[in-house]
Amino acid sequence: MRISKALTIAGSDSGGGAGIQADLKTFQELEVYGMSAITAVTAQNTLGVQGIFPLTVEAVIDQIKSVGADLHPNAVKTGMLFNSEIIEAVAHAIKKEKMAKVVVDPVMIAKGGSPLLLEESVDTLKKKLIPIAFCITPNIPEAEKLVGFKIVSLEDRKRAAKTIFDLGAKSVVIKGGHDDGNEVTDLLFDGNTYHLFSSPRIDTKHTHGTGCTFAAAVTAELAKGKSILEAVETAKSFIHAAIEDSLGIGAGHGPTNHMAYRNRKVNV
Numbered sequence: 001m002r003i004s005k006a007l008t009i010a011g012s013d014s015g016g017g018a019g020i021q022a023d024l025k026t027f028q029e030l031e032v033y034g035m036s037a038i039t040a041v042t043a044q045n046t047l048g049v050q051g052i053f054p055l056t057v058e059a060v061i062d063q064i065k066s067v068g069a070d071l072h073p074n075a076v077k078t079g080m081l082f083n084s085e086i087i088e089a090v091a092h093a094i095k096k097e098k099m100a101k102v103v104v105d106p107v108m109i110a111k112g113g114s115p116l117l118l119e120e121s122v123d124t125l126k127k128k129l130i131p132i133a134f135c136i137t138p139n140i141p142e143a144e145k146l147v148g149f150k151i152v153s154l155e156d157r158k159r160a161a162k163t164i165f166d167l168g169a170k171s172v173v174i175k176g177g178h179d180d181g182n183e184v185t186d187l188l189f190d191g192n193t194y195h196l197f198s199s200p201r202i203d204t205k206h207t208h209g210t211g212c213t214f215a216a217a218v219t220a221e222l223a224k225g226k227s228i229l230e231a232v233e234t235a236k237s238f239i240h241a242a243i244e245d246s247l248g249i250g251a252g253h254g255p256t257n258h259m260a261y262r263n264r265k266v267n268v
């Protein structure tokens with residue numbers, strides 16, 4: 001059996017809904033072999049982030065090297081990177097290991113408000129990581145930080161996508177979860193065309209880890225050799241099902257249901 005393989009370079013969420021845990025669950029559900037390089041350990045649950053413990057640069061690099069030397073991932077995702085040293089080390093290691101199809105989820109702030117990237121590190125992300133990204137998946141507040149202007153209209157969002165594309169990413173998805181309205185629309189710019197992916201907005205507080213899960217699904221599909229358009233389409237269906245069938249666990253912003261997409265396919 002030939003299996004596609006994906007590596008996630010991200011933070012650990014002890015609560016299991018976001019970060020490394022969400023990524024590995026998503027890879028598995030989409031039948032992709034998952035590997036991980038942990039950048040930071042967080043003590044976290046559905047109520048918030050109680051502690052952040054970044055790993056040393058050496059620990060992060062060694063994990064990427066070990067995977068690169070033997071397991072040869074078909075695609076790579078980055079999530080929480082926390083500081084400039086880790087961003088630089090990750091960008092360097094990805095290049096050194098000649099890893100392709102890099103999906104950058106520019107994680108900045110947890111849903112509860114805790115910073116998962118130091119404010120001063122946004123510039124390093126722009127300079128070191130975006131130029132090697134095959135795809136970058138900011139939400140609206142993250143895109144605003146990257147471009148330096150407010151995103152209100154669809155035209156603003158298109159201009160922001162083009163601005164981020166010009167920083168060197170091969171494709172840009174600006175997700176619409178933070179917008180308002182009855183529909184949630186994600187915008188993909190592939191360098192030529194703007195594509196819109198819309199779904200009805202689900203009225204729920206259980207959206208912990210939606211961004212991680214969406215980007216992990218894009219990564220899994222790219223690992224299988226799918227186009228960016230196909231990958232975003234599947235990721236949008238995957239996250240919609242995961243939010244709609246969320247598990248209702250924890251007292252705060254609960255996790256999504258990573259099994260929902262597969263269960264629906266089995267039941268049709």
Ligand SMILES: Nc1ncnc2c1ncn2[C@@H]1O[C@H](COP(=O)(O)OP(=O)(O)O)[C@@H](O)[C@H]1O
Nearest residue numbers: 139175176177178184186201202210211214239
């Ligand atoms: N309430 C919702 N209903 C349906 N889809 C949603 C909802 N909130 C977010 N999504 C989807 O989840 C993904 C993550 O969106 P977003 O919330 O913008 O990112 P993040 O989790 O990084 O803040 C996107 O694909 C978006 O369309």
Ligand SMILES: Cc1ncc(COP(=O)(O)O)c(N)n1
Nearest residue numbers: 011018019208209210211212
């Ligand atoms: C370790 C880690 N990484 C990322 C997120 C962002 O979560 P979300 O996808 O809800 O924005 C998180 N809360 N924790």
